[in-house]
Amino acid sequence: MATAPHLLTPLPKLSREVADWVESVRQLTQPDAVHWCEGSEEEIRQLTEQLVQSGELMKLNQEQFPGCHLYRSHPSDVARVEHLTYVCTRSKDDAGPNNNWMDPAEAHAKMDGLFRGCMRGRTLYVVPYCMGPLDSPYARCGIEITDSAYVVINMALMTRMGRAALERIAREGTFVRGLHSIGELDPERRFIMHFPEELTIKSYGSGYGGNALLGKKCHALRIASWQARDEGWLAEHMLLVELKSPRGETHYVAAAFPSACGKTNLAMLIPPASMPGWEVSTIGDDIAWIHPGPDGRLWAINPEAGYFGVVPGTNPETNRNAYEMIRRDTLFTNVALTEDGQPWWEGLSTGKPVIDWQGRPYDPANGPAAHPNSRFTVSARRNPRYSPRAEDPRGVPLSAIIFGGRRRSVAPLVYEARDWNHGVLVGASVASETTAAAVGQVGVVRRDPMAMQPFCGYNFADYWRHWIAMGSRLTNPPRIFHVNWFRRDAQGNFLWPGFGENLRVIAWMLERCTGKAGAVESPIGYLPRVEDLDTQGLNVSGDALRELLTVDPALWRKEASDMRAYLAQFGNRVPKELVAELEKMEQRLA
Ligand code: SAT
Numbered sequence: 001m002a003t004a005p006h007l008l009t010p011l012p013k014l015s016r017e018v019a020d021w022v023e024s025v026r027q028l029t030q031p032d033a034v035h036w037c038e039g040s041e042e043e044i045r046q047l048t049e050q051l052v053q054s055g056e057l058m059k060l061n062q063e064q065f066p067g068c069h070l071y072r073s074h075p076s077d078v079a080r081v082e083h084l085t086y087v088c089t090r091s092k093d094d095a096g097p098n099n100n101w102m103d104p105a106e107a108h109a110k111m112d113g114l115f116r117g118c119m120r121g122r123t124l125y126v127v128p129y130c131m132g133p134l135d136s137p138y139a140r141c142g143i144e145i146t147d148s149a150y151v152v153i154n155m156a157l158m159t160r161m162g163r164a165a166l167e168r169i170a171r172e173g174t175f176v177r178g179l180h181s182i183g184e185l186d187p188e189r190r191f192i193m194h195f196p197e198e199l200t201i202k203s204y205g206s207g208y209g210g211n212a213l214l215g216k217k218c219h220a221l222r223i224a225s226w227q228a229r230d231e232g233w234l235a236e237h238m239l240l241v242e243l244k245s246p247r248g249e250t251h252y253v254a255a256a257f258p259s260a261c262g263k264t265n266l267a268m269l270i271p272p273a274s275m276p277g278w279e280v281s282t283i284g285d286d287i288a289w290i291h292p293g294p295d296g297r298l299w300a301i302n303p304e305a306g307y308f309g310v311v312p313g314t315n316p317e318t319n320r321n322a323y324e325m326i327r328r329d330t331l332f333t334n335v336a337l338t339e340d341g342q343p344w345w346e347g348l349s350t351g352k353p354v355i356d357w358q359g360r361p362y363d364p365a366n367g368p369a370a371h372p373n374s375r376f377t378v379s380a381r382r383n384p385r386y387s388p389r390a391e392d393p394r395g396v397p398l399s400a401i402i403f404g405g406r407r408r409s410v411a412p413l414v415y416e417a418r419d420w421n422h423g424v425l426v427g428a429s430v431a432s433e434t435t436a437a438a439v440g441q442v443g444v445v446r447r448d449p450m451a452m453q454p455f456c457g458y459n460f461a462d463y464w465r466h467w468i469a470m471g472s473r474l475t476n477p478p479r480i481f482h483v484n485w486f487r488r489d490a491q492g493n494f495l496w497p498g499f500g501e502n503l504r505v506i507a508w509m510l511e512r513c514t515g516k517a518g519a520v521e522s523p524i525g526y527l528p529r530v531e532d533l534d535t536q537g538l539n540v541s542g543d544a545l546r547e548l549l550t551v552d553p554a555l556w557r558k559e560a561s562d563m564r565a566y567l568a569q570f571g572n573r574v575p576k577e578l579v580a581e582l583e584k585m586e587q588r589l590a
């Protein structure tokens with residue numbers, strides 16, 4: 001087997017299983033060469049250079065953006081493809097109505113047909129990675145085999161990739177197998193298949209993040225959620241943020257929002273000038289693995305080591321930390337270019353686009369200059385507010401869990417669940433307007449329980465049962481809240497400024513956790529009164545604040561009946577505790 005020439009020291013003794021699997025994939029896919037990734041800086045530098053030579057990557061203006069590159073994906077390959085994403089379990093009911101399902105034998109046959117000979121003329125990269133700190137008992141490893149060097153470079157930024165992960169795999173003897181090929185990039189020959197019972201992923205025909213960086217949504221959410229159910233923990237689509245109050249208390253909060261609803265901005269929040277003394281640091285921006293601790297609290301790690309964030313809208317006013325973070329050593333995908341080779345995107349007030357995301361001369365008639373789902377990939381270590389606790393093998397203890405959606409109406413700015421089981425209903429009821437992160441119509445409201453609709457690797461009914469069971473094991477559970485930063489007035493204007501000002505809402509939550517803040521009871525849970533929020537220096541009218549904190553019982557009765565209809569598709573598999581919570585809410589609304 002050919003190995004890369006720059007591997008100077010021998011790789012750790014491979015476990016038989018790894019060696020056999022790689023060899024069987026090599027025989028199936030017929031690559032010209034096999035490259036075992038060791039994860040060194042020199043290796044990534046060489047791969048990057050190679051892609052610049054071949055024209056797949058473009059060096060950006062190195063004076064303004066040192067170490068930054070641009071990648072343009074195929075225009076038909078710019079987002080996740082949920083209609084082509086499958087969970088292949090032996091029993092169809094285990095995948096549930098929330099997933100596309102295919103029989104595992106049929107799916108393997110279909111995928112192996114696509115993979116047969118698909119790497120001829122290409123290099124097969126073996127990418128060992130660890131999700132979570134290498135020394136954490138909560139971390140889990142995988143190996144992705146891919147024929148895309150772009151994927152390798154992304155995986156090096158997004159995970160603990162290379163030799164140390166392979167060593168852990170050899171020690172533990174277990175890993176998630178991911179097989180990926182960009183294939184012909186033909187949307188008709190594109191599938192993302194998950195086999196949770198075999199801890200296996202097969203992805204063909206796309207080079208886009210969520211479809212191709214198999215450590216992320218495929219492993220850390222779809223496969224991990226299944227493992228978590230079996231092992232008694234939670235794998236969630238949540239950011240993790242550290243907040244130090246002016247009183248010197250430190251809290252950790254997890255928050256679930258659908259894709260492209262501002263998770264990265266909340267994870268990197270910059271306190272407004274009128275809230276001195278607050279310090280906010282990032283643990284993670286997309287995924288949390290959460291375990292019950294011996295102290296009866298929930299403890300969370302971020303399985304990732306980098307950010308794959310939405311670029312448009314990032315600027316010094318909305319997120320100064322992110323704006324600074326992506327000025328070095330960042331891989332941009334599908335942004336526009338200025339005359340002097342700097343990246344450009346909608347939401348920047350400086351510079352002008354001359355080349356659009358497809359490499360054409362910029363013409364507003366063709367739509368936005370940067371793709372609305374254009375992304376940055378960057379190591380978390382580049383974040384000026386990266387918390388050292390993100391590397392703690394024990395994780396961080398959670399004070400609160402926040403659920404949120406993008407809703408023009410109905411959901412108030414914030415409310416608090418009455419207890420854990422009510423919080424599970426609140427999470428299960430998340431609904432949001434769709435965004436550009438997935439292929440399909442943008443802006444239609446769909447149910448997205450726990451922001452996991454595209455990512456839960458098993459039947460949602462079983463997942464809610466697992467959530468309820470987790471709560472019964474906690475003597476000190478986090479409080480559960482729901483927020484909506486996106487509520488609008490009758491003219492369609494946003495009522496709430498968002499971004500740094502969201503800290504006012506979180507500050508109220510933390511005061512609730514420590515028993516200091518006031519609230520009023522409503523049929524849907526506890527809401528702050530205007531005077532319970534810190535509004536000093538906030539530029540929002542009293543009328544707007546009152547509207548933001550209004551619960552309209554008629555709208556909520558409609559919401560409850562929508563929820564009832566939504567749950568009905570899961571039949572009597574829905575846990576009775578969840579139905580009971582919905583009934584109690586209906587009674588309070590009657
Ligand atoms: O492409 S990803 O799935 O990683 C981004 C997202 O949709 O959250």
Ligand code: MN
Nearest residue numbers: 237258259286
């Ligand atoms: Mn996400």
